[in-house]
Amino acid sequence: MFSRFEKLVDPFTLDNLEQPPQGFWAFCWHYTRPVAPFLCIVSIMSAAVAVIEVMMYGFVGDLVNWFATSDRATFFDDHTDDLIWMGILVLVIMPVLEFAWQFLFHQTIIGNYPMSIRWRVHRYLLRQSMTFYQDEFAGRVAQKLMQTALAVREVITRLADVLVFISVYFISALVLIGQTHWQMAMPLALWIVGYIGVMVFFVPRLRDISKTQANARSDMMGKVVDAYSNISVVKLFSHASREDNYAKASMMGFMKAVYRQMRLVTLLEIALKTINQLLLVATVAVSIYYWHLGLATGGDIAIATGLVLRLRGMSQWILWEVSGVFENVGTVQDGISTISQPQVVLDKPDAVPLVVSSGKIEFDKVSFDYGKDEPVVDALDLTINPGEKIGLVGRSGAGKSTLINLLLRFYDLNSGAIKVDGQRVSDVQQDSLRAQIGVVTQDTALLHRTVLENIVYGREGASLEEAKEAARKAQALDFIEGLTDSNGNSGMDAQVGERGVKLSGGQRQRIAIARVLLKNAPILVMDEATSALDSEVEAAIQDSLNVLMEGKTVLAIAHRLSTIASMDRLIVMDAGRIVEMGSHEELLTNGGLYASLWQRQSGGFIA
Template sequence: MSDTATPLDSRRLYLRLLGYVRPYWFAFVAAIVCMGISSIVEPVFPAVMKSLLDRGFSGATGRLDWLLYPLGILVFFIIRALLGFVGDYAMSWVSNNVVSELREAMFERIIRLPAHYFSDHTSGRLMSRVTYDVSGVTGAATGALTTLVKDSLSVFGLLCWLVYLNWKLTLVAIATFPFIAIAVRAFSGRLRRISRGIQESQGVITQVLQESIEGHKIVKIFGGQDYERERFVSTVQLQRRLAMRATIAAAAQSPIVQFFAAVALAIIMAVALRQAANDQTTVGGFVSFITAMLMLLAPLRRLTDINATIQRGLAAAESVFTVIDEQPELDQGTIELENIQGKIEFDSVHFTYPGATDEALKGVSFTTQPGECVALVGPSGSGKTTIANLLPRFYPVSQGAIRVDGENINDIRIDSLRSHIALVSQEVILFNDTVAANIAYGARRNASREEIYAAAKAANALEFIETMPQGFDTLVGEKGVKLSGGQRQRLAIARALLKNAPILILDEATSALDSESERRVQDALDTLMQGRTTLVIAHRLSTIENADRIVVMQHGRIVETGTHAELIVRSGVYAHLYQIQYAQEERSRDEAEKTGANDLHRHLQRQ
């Protein structure tokens, strides 16, 4: 949606919004009927006032009028209150269901969006749209409609009564309506623009809050509290200023309406008093007219205020439907993979990330046989992780083809392709759930406890799981914060073991671990890799010396291929990288030994 939506765009947007109300039409109609009856009988009260004043204070009342008039008014207000309650409850039920449907539709689309979408949009803004913007939609979808129906009927009924009482005076009141409409229209565009700004600032607030909470350790250790506070305060203050502008724009309408109403009322009173002096109206008629006029002001004010609600709702609807209308991952595949062997072929693959100018991969070709372990090595930015992203079709290849068991992955259904691939990466994703639920995740969520136990045992995870307070039923915390890095990695390996996929991607799965954790994780990985076609993206070259084949990459191209021994003999890029790492590891060991010897010497001196 553009920022300057035309009236036609607004109508289409509003009609689309009302489409979400359609499934609940029965409750919606019931609410409208109850509110309609409650509103259309508004003239009853001024009519009773006319009869009461003309008869009750003129001595022309019957013997029971002193009782019937009060009881009539009491019954009238009780019935009106009950109808209003039923109408409000039914409309609220519809409204909450619409919110739920929109949130479900947004979440359904978000989890099926392509990977590049999440690179281009902050998670805070997405969360704000699902939690904050959707709530604003209900104002336009049901709240504004409720006011429109309820108050329009009240205005209609009261105007009919006014025409019945004195059509000349009523024309004076109606003459003010065009001026009110012009004022309302003048504020519409400004309200929509301000509402968009408020929604954007809410997304920034959510983003800053999320980053500060998740990165609290970095904030503390680098003294970032003042910086984060300034970021948060500036965004909050921006939203406050926008909210005040919206308040000014919305509140300015009421005085304008009241001004024109006051002018009309003053003229009406002057004419009515003149008519009364000429015996052209009764006291009851005059009081009834003034009462109806005063009763008319409240629904008129709400009808003018409804513009602000509609504009906020339409701005929110633009944001919501922008997400819902995003194109999901392209999936034109029709082939279902079954009992695959695990052969992988990269055939002259070129790839450029969305928005980038340089190619990340430039004609990459290699073949991995079933059950073979192929390691991808090279400096940062060489294209290793890109290969890992292309195989599960997180991104579509720009040119060339990737095949699994001879089938182009573009011809395979995405769900079918990914069901045969397991991933263990350096950045382990765990959910704030139990240990068992994190192992038996997704398609394997109904796995038996015996299967979960076996996977954890094979991943060398039982030793720490069984020491936890509730064992497999222990909550791991947000992103597994209650676990160490090695423990998180072993849960990820257990998850991959339970999936039992024939193709395995290991994306620097041990690079961030200490030596002891790396040894345990590597043992678990060795178990996981057995009988599977494995692509290993390695940072520490010592961990892939036993790979069946090593593919060396540089600047998006394959520059060397062979076993560890073959590549060392060639004295090429791999040998150079290996020598650098070997020298670094030697220095680290020498420093550790020197530190240990000094500690021992100081200990002996103290003895």
């Protein structure tokens, strides 16, 4: 039974990855559509339950009147049908509605609804541009993903509950009391006006402070996670106290929002208690007055007083439900500002997979500036022939790594074109482009998973033996077999920690090289690929790198010029332009920038 209701909604559908709307209601509807039919059914059931509850108060009033006026001898003859009908309503119809409501709401909606949102938002964010993640804390993005999903659910489900159940309940109560004498319904009508006034005054203020609080919470989370993610830097510089103060500032900002919220809550409670007490006194007074005039019966008084007592008990819940809606509205609005940002680098609608036949790369008058005034790459022309090994040389900031990022299409060009085997990288599918390029960087990032999972990340479906062979070629198998983690896993099954923190820099880089060896892409990019290795290990894996480079088009960046001196051609860059080009010997003979860098090396690195 539970499983059937849980499977009515699949939260992991592969929908189109379109940009979420930036309007509040459009955003909510975008993520509500999978569960919308079930929300409608739940709302109809809530309305039916509200009507039945009010009818029960009418029945109690009728009972009081019957007891006062009916003859005991003929009581059941006169009212058997009414009693049977109310019994069916209470014992059959209402339980069926309640049970169905519980299953639909808790099994179908409560879990699947936010998970569907998280899944769809996560898939969209994974395809966001590099600039998006450069401008955001990873922890802040994750926090907004989690809290926005829950907030959307709370806004929609609470609104459905409040608008349907409460409106039906209030209207039914007014009609039922007004059926005796409309004057007896006046206190309730005035109370509803006052109640709405309280909500109009307080709820928008709670919404605004909630948005501020949600943003402060995300900021606090991002700063805390930033310290945890870079714990080695914190400890190396003995800055735990500094991080205390850094986090404390964001925590104090969050607490200011909390204090403001609690002040509003206190005033809200006082206003609510006041109008509730006035409602009770006014209703009882009017009822007694009309009974004294002989215009109201005991049953009428029972109906009016019972409903008022019920409404007094419900009023706080209602107001908190409405307040909860608007508090979550603020959270959703804060999430929209992050989640609904457009993806800057997009595949064209008619983009096709990249087909690499030989590996020729062309940079045709390429210019790029990261949105700044000065170009980082300036009208650069370069052709790399199939299978050619190119070394990129230059001072820091010359544009070498930017050139690699543009080839991978992490950014779109300002002007010019980059082609692989005659195909513009802007015209092909990004995933297919990057699938054809193996990359080993200086800042090696490993996933917080096992060694095996990190290596086979290079090629989906690779076997354990293939992963071990790649690790052996990368001179990594020996240290991998000696690894253990806190859960007792060892070797290939050992966890490497967040970003590979449990491994040394050289170990991380060798696993990264194993990953690229396994990928075996036709184009290879090495950005300081051996910088974290000691000379002995670098010499040991150089043969494997030479094997890896065979038959591939290679672009290698290195500050240790000796590692790329044997490349087919060296490209010397300065200020985003190519200033020299040739073999190692030719460039030394020319006596230009390359020769100057070579002469000024200290221990094999550019000084």
